[in-house]
Amino acid sequence: MRINENLHYDYSDVLIKPTNSSVYSRKDVDLERTIYFPMSKQRWTGVPIMCANMDTIGTYEVYQVLSKEKIITCFHKFYNVDDFKSMELNPDFFAISTGINENDLERLKLIIEAIEVKFICVDVANGYMEKLIEVCRKIRQLYPRKVIIAGNVVCKHRSKELIKKGLVDIVKVGIGSGCFEGNTRILMADGTYKYIKEIMKGDWVINRDGRPVEVLNLFYKGKKHLISVQGNHYMEPTHVTPDHNYWVANLEHLSDSTIKKGCIQKLIEKNKNIDKYKWVEINQMNMKNQFGLLPKKIEWKLPDLEFIDLSEFKAPLQEYDNEFIYIGKEKYKRYIEMNELLGNIIGSFLINQHKIKVIKNYVCDFEIHKDLHSHESLIYKFLASLGNSLPHKYYCTNHYFIKGIYKGLLNINSIEYDENKHIWNIHKNVIELMYFCILSLGFNYKLSSNHKTIIIKKDEEPEKYYHHNIKKINNTSNLIDTYDIEVDNPCHSFIANNSIVHNSACLTRTQTGIGVPQLSAIDDCATGAHDVNGFIIGDGGITSAGDISKGFGAGADFIMIGGLFGGHDENPGKMIIKDNKKYKQFYGMSSVKAMNTHYGKKENYVSSEGRVLEIPYKGALKDTLEDLLGGVRSTCSYVGAEKIEQLHERCQFIRVNNQLNKMYDKY
Numbered sequence: 001m002r003i004n005e006n007l008h009y010d011y012s013d014v015l016i017k018p019t020n021s022s023v024y025s026r027k028d029v030d031l032e033r034t035i036y037f038p039m040s041k042q043r044w045t046g047v048p049i050m051c052a053n054m055d056t057i058g059t060y061e062v063y064q065v066l067s068k069e070k071i072i073t074c075f076h077k078f079y080n081v082d083d084f085k086s087m088e089l090n091p092d093f094f095a096i097s098t099g100i101n102e103n104d105l106e107r108l109k110l111i112i113e114a115i116e117v118k119f120i121c122v123d124v125a126n127g128y129m130e131k132l133i134e135v136c137r138k139i140r141q142l143y144p145r146k147v148i149i150a151g152n153v154v155c156k157h158r159s160k161e162l163i164k165k166g167l168v169d170i171v172k173v174g175i176g177s178g179c180f181e182g183n184t185r186i187l188m189a190d191g192t193y194k195y196i197k198e199i200m201k202g203d204w205v206i207n208r209d210g211r212p213v214e215v216l217n218l219f220y221k222g223k224k225h226l227i228s229v230q231g232n233h234y235m236e237p238t239h240v241t242p243d244h245n246y247w248v249a250n251l252e253h254l255s256d257s258t259i260k261k262g263c264i265q266k267l268i269e270k271n272k273n274i275d276k277y278k279w280v281e282i283n284q285m286n287m288k289n290q291f292g293l294l295p296k297k298i299e300w301k302l303p304d305l306e307f308i309d310l311s312e313f314k315a316p317l318q319e320y321d322n323e324f325i326y327i328g329k330e331k332y333k334r335y336i337e338m339n340e341l342l343g344n345i346i347g348s349f350l351i352n353q354h355k356i357k358v359i360k361n362y363v364c365d366f367e368i369h370k371d372l373h374s375h376e377s378l379i380y381k382f383l384a385s386l387g388n389s390l391p392h393k394y395y396c397t398n399h400y401f402i403k404g405i406y407k408g409l410l411n412i413n414s415i416e417y418d419e420n421k422h423i424w425n426i427h428k429n430v431i432e433l434m435y436f437c438i439l440s441l442g443f444n445y446k447l448s449s450n451h452k453t454i455i456i457k458k459d460e461e462p463e464k465y466y467h468h469n470i471k472k473i474n475n476t477s478n479l480i481d482t483y484d485i486e487v488d489n490p491c492h493s494f495i496a497n498n499s500i501v502h503n504s505a506c507l508t509r510t511q512t513g514i515g516v517p518q519l520s521a522i523d524d525c526a527t528g529a530h531d532v533n534g535f536i537i538g539d540g541g542i543t544s545a546g547d548i549s550k551g552f553g554a555g556a557d558f559i560m561i562g563g564l565f566g567g568h569d570e571n572p573g574k575m576i577i578k579d580n581k582k583y584k585q586f587y588g589m590s591s592v593k594a595m596n597t598h599y600g601k602k603e604n605y606v607s608s609e610g611r612v613l614e615i616p617y618k619g620a621l622k623d624t625l626e627d628l629l630g631g632v633r634s635t636c637s638y639v640g641a642e643k644i645e646q647l648h649e650r651c652q653f654i655r656v657n658n659q660l661n662k663m664y665d666k667y
Contacts, residue, residue: 007655008520011547014653021640026633030643032070035557037169038533039140040147042118044092046070047629048644049548050537052562053077053097053123060087061570065621067093069629074121074149074560077479081110095119095149099225100135112143119147127153127162127172136166152539154521156528163534170558173525174518174540179219179482180496181226181239186485187495189213189301191395191436196483196496205485208247208493208500209464210295217486226476229282231292231499232446233468235431238497239476242283245502247493248290249467250275256288264291264467277465279502287472292499293465298439305396307335308342310374313381325378332375338396340404341371346390347408349383350430359384388429395436406437435498470499519554526555545631552632552644553651564628568621575617582617 034045053074063073074095098108136150151172159171182197189204189212203215226239311320324331356362359380369376438445444466445456492503518541529536538556551559567584576583639650
């Protein structure tokens with residue numbers, strides 16, 4: 001196994017050391033820079049900052065603010081030719097974004113024929129695809145005098161290749177994080193599942209090691225092309241960006257026939273000298289020799305419930321005290337024990353609910369009220385309250401209760417843990433409850449090829465993970481709203497549609513998965529690009545003005561900003577108020593036509609999918625921009641840089657463990 005032992009740095013790992021300076025005031029600092037691009041033979045003067053082509057910020061409204069400061073806006077891909085014709089644009093301060101398929105190139109051609117364009121941004125998730133170089137060369141042949149931007153990459157070698165072979169002017173540096181379609185189901189620490197688009201900061205999810213971890217942030221990642229993958233461990237296919245990392249078991253060195261003959265878990269255990277588990281981009285996964293994983297032992301974050309209070313289900317005039325509910329002249333126990341019997345009744349009710357016409361008759365026919373020593377009216381109101389699945393409040397750590405639910409869902413009275421059991425026609429309304437029971441009781445399982453049968457068996461193998469097959473189905477044809485979450489844990493992982501996946505928002509801050517911490521990536525790529533008369537953009541990870549300065553200090557010619565330009569009056573989305581605080585709310589649009597029609601018009605902005613993301617409202621973009629540029633000017637004054645291009649030669653970084661004192665953040 002080859003490991004680069006050198007330390008790699010992100011913005012948070014360093015500070016810039018001040019030095020003697022002849023710059024008296026930050027007002028004396030010149031942020032404009034003139035650059036000559038030898039590949040396209042073009043000259044440009046402006047502030048070397050770019051706005052990312054995210055669909056929430058790469059807009060005309062944002063351009064109108066940034067262009068006044070001579071900053072470039074990379075427009076998102078949803079504007080069409082007619083949209084651009086209606087805009088008043090200065091070609092020095094905007095870029096047209098394009099993908100690399102034929103439809104993208106045709107759209108680019110129509111735009112260039114209609115308006116004057118100086119910058120073209122070729123935007124793909126994975127800058128290491130050979131097709132990217134082919135497409136960039138083609139664009140260069142078609143438009144020899146356009147400034148071509150392409151990426152994203154994180155190493156010197158690929159930066160040189162894009163410039164020398166792809167004939168690009170500027171390389172984007174920083175691997176973008178992968179993400180999921182909004183309806184991807186995430187396994188929560190309370191045993192339930194939640195759509196990724198509905199997860200909030202402060203929620204708890206299960207990580208790679210089966211432990212509960214807190215969610216730090218939810219990110220809306222824009223509209224992207226996704227691939228569809230299907231496993232035999234979840235009912236629905238997963239729609240995910242090709243670059244998202246999955247935690248997989250690795251048997252690439254074994255033949256297909258060996259894998260087919262042997263138990264995957266035993267093969268993994270036997271081959272201790274191989275790289276047993278590793279992060280792999282899902283599109284690069286060897287579907288025959290690498291297997292998706294789910295943790296065997298899960299430490300749920302659940303209450304220790306013992307009883308259900310039936311007073312919630314009494315009639316309004318019925319009386320009750322600390323022990324009993326009084327109905328007529330009889331009294332019934334107020335609390336029923338959460339034991340195996342109750343679990344079995346709940347499981348049987350949920351799996352048979354589609355056959356039950358009248359719940360009251362169901363309770364009487366099977367004499368459930370007698371089994372529970374309670375009044376029939378209380379029991380049928382309780383069962384009716386369950387809905388299509390077990391309500392969140394009844395998830396608990398009671399092993400006997402969970403075992404009863406499991407048996408009820410299987411419609412059985414008794415089962416030995418070492419026996420296989422086939423369940424036909426599993427209903428979607430209970431499948432996730434079934435998963436919860438299986439994982440809590442220590443079973444392994446898989447779904448049949450038609451996804452109507454779930455095969456369950458007790459698994460006592462010593463391995464940490466359950467193994468399951470994954471296969472790629474196809475590419476999705478439409479652009480889809482995507483999301484990702486960030487969790488507070490060193491292994492940066494969570495479980496999406498019952499597969500362990502990487503917390504991609506942290507890929508550039510760890511040395512697991514694909515990527516290099518951003519500051520080191522800029523340093524390496526700048527060296528390579530400048531050797532061949534090219535330029536780079538530091539793309540990603542900017543959280544403050546200080547990060548912008550650090551990027552320039554590390555050698556970036558341009559810095560691209562995404563999220564910092566969000567949450568303003570100029571961004572799409574309506575204003576909401578929560579706890580007396582203002583937020584901008586972003587919505588996914590149901591079609592490209594809707595995006596083009598409503599983009600930037602917050603009073604008419606209509607959602608097709610509900611809430612996406614709430615970020616603090618920041619007011620006017622020009623105020624944020626003044627703060628950011630003022631911060632960069634201050635950095636220049638501290639290190640004696642009269643011009644922004646001098647930052648690189650004047651910056652001396654020091655490694656730190658902590659950048660600032662956060663003890664007063666809670667006040």
